[in-house]
Amino acid sequence: MNACPWCGNDATGRDLIPRALTRVRRLLLVSRIRDWDYRVLLRPGISGVDPRYPKIVEIEQRYVVGKQRRDEISWTMLVGLITHELGHSFLYHHWEWTKHKRFVRAFGEVDKAYRGMDNSWVYFQNRRVAIAPRDHVTAYAAKHPQEDFAETFRFYVTRRGRLRDLFAEFGQKRKGVILYEKFLVLHDFVRALRGWT
Numbered sequence: 001m002n003a004c005p006w007c008g009n010d011a012t013g014r015d016l017i018p019r020a021l022t023r024v025r026r027l028l029l030v031s032r033i034r035d036w037d038y039r040v041l042l043r044p045g046i047s048g049v050d051p052r053y054p055k056i057v058e059i060e061q062r063y064v065v066g067k068q069r070r071d072e073i074s075w076t077m078l079v080g081l082i083t084h085e086l087g088h089s090f091l092y093h094h095w096e097w098t099k100h101k102r103f104v105r106a107f108g109e110v111d112k113a114y115r116g117m118d119n120s121w122v123y124f125q126n127r128r129v130a131i132a133p134r135d136h137v138t139a140y141a142a143k144h145p146q147e148d149f150a151e152t153f154r155f156y157v158t159r160r161g162r163l164r165d166l167f168a169e170f171g172q173k174r175k176g177v178i179l180y181e182k183f184l185v186l187h188d189f190v191r192a193l194r195g196w197t
């Protein structure tokens, strides 16, 4: 057992994961996104989802263990990171959807090659909509259509599916029309999954 000699609590930070997951599950529930049976695992390496195993979300363990290190991750970032990675999982799980015209018009071609991607988890703590770029919710979202979707998903979920509040913020920040459409595409799909077509 790894107990912190000062506070007596778990010093490994592992207890953060179940707590963050409870928060994320709650957010998914209030956003009314149907469970697709995803699993979140702590692994050494990098965070991400392998398209061959769409339901498995891996989170880099150094973000949550060894709290005294420089790469310590904040609570908001952990919730943001998990939600972002769940966005990838959700998309891989519903991959057929990426071929629909409306999806392609909003997000583009998700099969496009990845290039020059860095491990940019630091961005995922940001809960505010970026002013630039105009057609993306965050700067990170502009890197690739799959990242665009994962960031759209993260905002949709962390804002509890409340599009009215989100769209008011888009208005203030003079975001492009296409950004509203990305959220509407996701919103309508989430509704369709619940059988509200």
Ligand SMILES: [Zn+2]
Binding pocket: 084, 085, 088, 146, 147, 150
């Ligand atoms: Zn991503």
